[in-house]
Amino acid sequence: MTFQNELINWYLINKRDLPWRHTNDAYTIWLSEVILQQTRVEQGLPYFNKFLENFPTVADFASATEAKVLKLWQGLGYYSRGRNMHATAQIVVKDYDGIFPNLHDELIKLKGIGEYTAAAISSFSSGEARAVVDGNVFRVLSRFYGLATPINGPAGKKEFYALANDLLYKEDPALYNQAIMEFGAMQCKPKSPNCGICPLNQSCYAFNHGQVNVLPVKIRKAEQKHRYINYFVCFEDEKVLIRERQAGDIWQHLYDFPSVETTEEYKWSDSLFIDRVKSVFGNEADFTFIRAKKHILTHQIIHIQFFVLKNYIFNFSKQKELNWVSLSKLDELPQPKVIHDFVLEYFYKDKME
Numbered sequence: 160m161t162f163q164n165e166l167i168n169w170y171l172i173n174k175r176d177l178p179w180r181h182t183n184d185a186y187t188i189w190l191s192e193v194i195l196q197q198t199r200v201e202q203g204l205p206y207f208n209k210f211l212e213n214f215p216t217v218a219d220f221a222s223a224t225e226a227k228v229l230k231l232w233q234g235l236g237y238y239s240r241g242r243n244m245h246a247t248a249q250i251v252v253k254d255y256d257g258i259f260p261n262l263h264d265e266l267i268k269l270k271g272i273g274e275y276t277a278a279a280i281s282s283f284s285s286g287e288a289r290a291v292v293d294g295n296v297f298r299v300l301s302r303f304y305g306l307a308t309p310i311n312g313p314a315g316k317k318e319f320y321a322l323a324n325d326l327l328y329k330e331d332p333a334l335y336n337q338a339i340m341e342f343g344a345m346q347c348k349p350k351s352p353n354c355g356i357c358p359l360n361q362s363c364y365a366f367n368h369g370q371v372n373v374l375p376v377k378i379r380k381a382e383q384k385h386r387y388i389n390y391f392v393c394f395e396d397e398k399v400l401i402r403e404r405q406a407g408d409i410w411q412h413l414y415d416f417p418s419v420e421t422t423e424e425y426k427w428s429d430s431l432f433i434d435r436v437k438s439v440f441g442n443e444a445d446f447t448f449i450r451a452k453k454h455i456l457t458h459q460i461i462h463i464q465f466f467v468l469k470n471y472i473f474n475f476s477k478q479k480e481l482n483w484v485s486l487s488k489l490d491e492l493p494q495p496k497v498i499h500d501f502v503l504e505y506f507y508k509d510k511m512e
Contacts (some may be wrong), residue, residue: 162303163328163335165358170338173345175200178207180337185261185284186217186251193244193271198235203509206235218257220248221270229413229493235494237457238282238410243271249499261285272322282333290323291336292316295343301375302347307410309378384459387424389436390498391446391468392505398483399490399506403478408455414492416465417473417481424462441472445507449505454497465501 174180177200179191187502190210195203209231214220220228225245232241247269251259260266261284262425266277278289290296295309297319304322308315323342328335346357354366365371393416402417419439425432427448437444449465475481484492486506 161363162359163326165337166342167328167331167334169346169358170247170334170341174337174341175345177204179283183258183261183284185266185280186259188280188283189209189247189259189272189276190244190277193240194235195274196240197237203235206231213278214248216257216261217251220245221252221257225412226491226493230491233493233499234496235258238493240271242411244431246270247272248254259392261287263287263289267450279336282336284330286333288327288329288332290320290327290332291340292320292323293340293343295340295347296323297375298349299339299343299347302365302371303359305370305374307374307376310375311377313477315376337502381458383455383457385462387421387464388461389419389421389425389432389438389464390501391418391436391466391471392416392449393468393471395483397487401484401489402478402481403480403482409459410495412493413498415498417468426465426480427466435467440468441470443470444472450501452501454495461497463497465505 177191179188182188186406191203191207194206198206198449203398210220213221213227213231223245227239228231228241232238235241238449250269251257255265260269263277263281266272266280269276272280275291275498279291279293280291281287282291283394300306300319300322301310306315306318306322309319310316310319346352352359352371354363357363357366360366365374392486398419401414403420404413406412417440419436421432425435436446438474440446446466446468449467451465452463454463473481486502489502
C-alpha cells in the first residue's frame with residue numbers, strides 16, 4: 160500500500176470531529192486556519208467558535224471595530240494576526256463583493272495569508288491541487304524519508320515543498336492534506352510518538368535508524384531578548400488609569416498601565432529604581448509593590464513588576480494615550496494576556512478575599 164493510501168486509511172479511522180471539516184466555505188476555513196496557526200486545536204477551538212458566533216459572515220467581521228477583534232483574540236498572542244484578519248475581511252468586502260476567494264492565486268494576495276494558509280483554504284474549499292505544508296507535515300516527511308535539511312531554512316522549505324507536491328494525492332487533495340496534517344498532530348507527534356503502532360513504521364527512516372528524536376532538524380533561533388517592565392496602577396474615583404499601546408512595539412493597540420522600562424531588574428527598594436520612578440512620575444510619587452510576573456513571547460522574555468502608584472504627576476495633554484476608565488469599561492478593552500490575568504487576580508480575586 161502506498162504512503163498516501165496508508166495516511167488516508169489511518170485518517171478515516173482516527174480523525175477528530177472538528178467543525179471546520181464539515182464545510183467547504185472559504186471564510187469559515189480561513190477563520191480556522193489563521194486561528195490555529197501556532198495554536199493547539201484544544202486552545203484554538205473556543206476562539207474559532209467565538210469568532211464565528213460574533214462574525215458569522217465576512218461582512219460582519221469587516222464592520223467590527225479593531226478593538227472588538229483584538230478583544231476576541233485576547234489570549235492567543237501574535238496580535239498582528241488578528242489585525243491582519245480584520246484588514247483581510249475589509250478587503251474581501253471591498254474588492255470581492257464579500258465573497259471570500261477560494262483559489263490559491265487570489266488568496267495569496269490577501270494580508271496575513273502566506274503559502275501554507277492559501278494552500279489549505281484552496282485545497283479544503285475548492286479541491287485545488289495544492290500541497291499543505293505545516294509543522295506536522297514537515298515532521299512526517301522528515302522522519303519518514305530521513306530528511307535532515309533544516310525545515311526553517313530556505314533550502315529546507317524548498318526541498319519539503321517540492322516533495323509535498325510530488326506526493327500530493329491528486330484525486331482528492333483535500334482528503335490527503337487533512338490526513339497528513341492530522342497524522343502529524345495525533346500519531347507522529349513532536350515528542351514521544353507511539354511508533355510501535357504506527358502504520359508507516361516498517362518503511363519509516365527515523366524509526367528504523369533511531370532518528371525519531373533527531374528529526375526534523377531546525378536551525379537554532381537567536382537568544383530571546385530580556386525586557387524589564389514596571390507597571391504602575393493608579394486609582395481615582397473608582398477608575399483606573401490605562402494606556403493604549405502605540406505602533407512600533409509589542410501589543411500594538413492593546414491596553415495596559417503606565418509603565419517604566421529599565422535595562423535590568425530592580426528591587427522596589429533600590430535607590431536607582433526609586434530615582435527613576437520619581438523622574439517619571441514626580442518627586443512626591445509613592446509606590447507599593449504588588450507582585451511580579453514573567454511573560455514569555457516568541458522572541459522576548461518580559462520580566463514584569465506591578466505597583467500601586469500614589470501622589471503622581473501626569474501631563475495628559477502630552478500623553479494622549481492615557482485615559483481613566485471604570486473596571487467595567489476596562490473589561491471591554493483588549494489587553495495583553497499578562498495584564499488581563501493581573502486584572503482578574505488583583506481587581507477581582509484579591510479584592511474579594
